[in-house]
Amino acid sequence: MPVIRFVREGRDLECYPGENLREVALREGVELYGLKGKLGNCGGCGQCITCFVDVVPTGSAAPLSPPTAVEERKLRGRPATWRLACQSLVEHSLLVVTRPQAGLQDRDSLVEGALARPLPTGPTAWPEPPEAEEPPSDSAEPAAAGAAAGTEAPPTATSGEDAPEPPERR
Numbered sequence: 001m002p003v004i005r006f007v008r009e010g011r012d013l014e015c016y017p018g019e020n021l022r023e024v025a026l027r028e029g030v031e032l033y034g035l036k037g038k039l040g041n042c043g044g045c046g047q048c049i050t051c052f053v054d055v056v057p058t059g060s061a062a063p064l065s066p067p068t069a070v071e072e073r074k075l076r077g078r079p080a081t082w083r084l085a086c087q088s089l090v091e092h093s094l095l096v097v098t099r100p101q102a103g104l105q106d107r108d109s110l111v112e113g114a115l116a117r118p119l120p121t122g123p124t125a126w127p128e129p130p131e132a133e134e135p136p137s138d139s140a141e142p143a144a145a146g147a148a149a150g151t152e153a154p155p156t157a158t159s160g161e162d163a164p165e166p167p168e169r170r
């Protein structure tokens with residue numbers, strides 16, 4: 001069901017319930033990091049505090065998993081709506097502003113526009129895994145089994161036509 005509306009980028013991305021917000025953004029090419037994070041981030045373990053997002057309140061159910069202990073410690077003194085994307089699992093549709101520390105021109109009007117559009121319904125279930133491939137047909141199995149065991153079939157007898165010519169005598 002969740003759809004993540006990225007306000008800065010003007011994009012809606014579907015994901016599955018419980019997906020990690022950072023992983024969805026990276027997979028879909030949404031830039032989460034400012035210069036410092038681009039030069040070196042912790043890879044999603046909550047140590048570099050460069051993957052901030054600002055979650056726009058919509059008045060509906062909590063869209064992300066509760067803040068982790070790491071976030072409680074690392075985000076002390078930051079706005080209450082900020083989260084670390086790498087620590088956040090998406091549970092419901094939401095609006096986020098990436099890189100809130102960088103500011104965003106016309107933020108209020110962009111957020112207002114994003115809030116005015118209803119969030120589409122995303123996927124409701126995880127996709128089914130693809131069908132397993134069919135095993136090879138029976139006709140190929142004996143030769144393959146013999147080759148695997150090092151017991152190749154003996155060469156077949158050759159007819160007179162196919163037999164090599166004997167060397168000429170002088």
Ligand code: FES
Nearest residue numbers: 044046049051086
């Ligand atoms: S990627 Fe380092 S804190 Fe999120």
